[in-house]
Amino acid sequence: MLDWLSKLFGRRPEALPQRRVTSPVCVSHDDKIISVDDGAGSALTLAWAELGNVAVLTTDAGPFEPDLFWILTNRDGRQSIAIPMDARGEHALLVAMQSRLAGFDNMAVVEAMSTTSSGLFQVWPAADLP
Template sequence: MIKNTLSRRAPALAVAVLIALVMIVIAGRHPDHQQFVVPLGFLAIAVCLGPFATANAHARKIIPVSVKASGRSVSSDRVEFDGEWIRSHRGRLEEAVRWDDLSEIAIVTTDAGPWCEDAYWLLVGKTRGCAIANGAEGLQLLIPRLQQLAGFDNEAVVRAMGCTSNNAFRLWKRGENQRISADRSPRDRI
């Protein structure tokens, strides 16, 4: 319904852009009329774009920002970790992977944003794993720990966070690009 409403209002957007261009040209050619032309231009643009604001307000009522595609609230997702386990909690569902079992880390992105969660961290083990929503509580504490893994690809994180389509980004895989560093503990060389 919202998409149809916005597509019907596309001509209004074109008119608003045209009005803005005309007002810029008039204001540039007649600087002494700027005090009248600029406010009238903004008024005309506001009238043309008014339906967009109404449609966006309607969308915000229907799809709150904190709702994921699965219908769960991002605020209910959380991740915890210690020296042995990483645990993801989504409502009543708990997924976990042992640090020693961790074999791959990836980020999967979707085109569901911005009103739905559109990025998930996948921590894959040999026998189990967990998916962590990018907005999950505790993820900001886990990320620095994951970055300590030898061969972790921070550039892939940046690419994933900028992606707005369905895609997958491998951040780390056991045995790939791992250099033994004297300043890291054996656990960090997973």
């Protein structure tokens, strides 16, 4: 609308950084395994039976960088998988976690998604973790 004014004064509008539409990460699951392909040739798997903890990690990097991540950790705490919330297949994983994990805290997910600061939100701990 005011392009003529910009041209008159010779100032060029600075280009805003573009947000990636989707992450290169792809997550899939079946009845036994959660698989995560990072889009760069690496793949990680975690068995549902070994899942011990689910959290949401938030950063202050948004809105032009991913700033919400699922953190899935196995029962002994030695393996963690980070999945950006804009990964392909992430919504289907959320639905599966909601139905499979008794006590999954949807309100913690909502709280995490509502924050703009860095934090870690506990969504589902296994009751029998050491």
